[in-house]
Amino acid sequence: MKLLDYAALCLAVSLTVLSFFSAVSRSGDSLEILIQSAGKEWIYPIDSELVQVFHGPAGETTIVVENGSVFFSQSDCSEQICVQSGIIKKQGQWIACMPNRVFVTIRGKKEGELDGEVY
Amino acid sequence: MVKSTDKLKLTSFLGGLCLFLSAIEYLFPRPVPFMRLGLANLPVLFALKLLPFPYVLLLILLKITGQGLISGTLASYVFLFSAAGSFTSAVVMYSVYRIPAKFISLIGVSVLGALTGNIIQLILSVKFIFGDSAWVIASLFLTIGTVSSFLIGLFAVRFMKRSQWISSLEGPL
Numbered sequence: 162m163k164l165l166d167y168a169a170l171c172l173a174v175s176l177t178v179l180s181f182f183s184a185v186s187r188s189g190d191s192l193e194i195l196i197q198s199a200g201k202e203w204i205y206p207i208d209s210e211l212v213q214v215f216h217g218p219a220g221e222t223t224i225v226v227e228n229g230s231v232f233f234s235q236s237d238c239s240e241q242i243c244v245q246s247g248i249i250k251k252q253g254q255w256i257a258c259m260p261n262r263v264f265v266t267i268r269g270k271k272e273g274e275l276d277g278e279v280y
Numbered sequence: 281m282v283k284s285t286d287k288l289k290l291t292s293f294l295g296g297l298c299l300f301l302s303a304i305e306y307l308f309p310r311p312v313p314f315m316r317l318g319l320a321n322l323p324v325l326f327a328l329k330l331l332p333f334p335y336v337l338l339l340i341l342l343k344i345t346g347q348g349l350i351s352g353t354l355a356s357y358v359f360l361f362s363a364a365g366s367f368t369s370a371v372v373m374y375s376v377y378r379i380p381a382k383f384i385s386l387i388g389v390s391v392l393g394a395l396t397g398n399i400i401q402l403i404l405s406v407k408f409i410f411g412d413s414a415w416v417i418a419s420l421f422l423t424i425g426t427v428s429s430f431l432i433g434l435f436a437v438r439f440m441k442r443s444q445w446i447s448s449l450e451g452p453l
Binding site: 195257264268 | 311312352413426429433
């Protein structure tokens with residue numbers, strides 16, 4: 162190991178640690194599910210019960226939210242990585258379907274954040 | 281002077297090695313198509329020492345084509361991600377490799393190469409595929425990249441020191 166090897170490792174490790182902190186910075190008492198697809202976002206409370214179909218470049222992707230967990234039940238992509246990712250239920254976990262551009266993550270709900278306000 | 285056919289032969293051999301390592305890599309589960317262990321980076325590290333830069337770029341082309349063929353993503357935009365990551369990382373690794381060997385070894389070269397390739401792919405996936413919330417994938421992505429690129433660099437250093445094959449190539453090339 163040479164001098165710049167240590168420097169390279171320090172840089173890589175510090176960026177990795179930084180990314181961990183930014184991932185857990187949004188913590189809260191209750192959890193919510195964030196789904197991104199085609200540039201749009203859907204946010205649901207973790208205790209929702211729903212089945213939603215998303216349309217992407219590869220075809221259809223179906224996401225199921227039930228019993229405080231989320232999973233991809235079906236997707237028209239070639240590798241099926243998203244379906245094989247299984248069920249997620251903890252904060253910070255995520256599933257992505259890259260070919261069909263669908264991303265799901267569970268995050269903490271910010272206190273006092275409202276879905277919308279009407280005056 | 282070395283004949284350019286010898287360099288081409290070595291490039292194609294290393295390309296074949298990339299293809300083989302990509303197949304091995306495919307055995308490991310991964311959460312998104314471009315999140316790889318980076319085993320196929322090993323022949324690229326050898327190439328930095330053995331081949332001139334244009335041949336290194338040719339090897340990268342062989343590497344990403346092989347990875348695309350094996351994972352079935354050759355005809356999709358996932359291939360472009362792979363290309364962007366691999367070429368940036370190759371340029372960075374080649375530039376860093378120019379630094380005198382008393383300051384840096386292939387370990388640092390490998391770690392920096394993986395880091396830049398990964399960051400480029402992260403930025404592309406956040407900007408063009410998923411959206412801002414996808415930054416949460418960064419922690420897993422960078423952890424895998426840092427650990428595996430360190431181990432691959434370590435292996436490359438040991439291998440380069442002891443391999444008779446490498447020392448036989450260093451003479452004529």
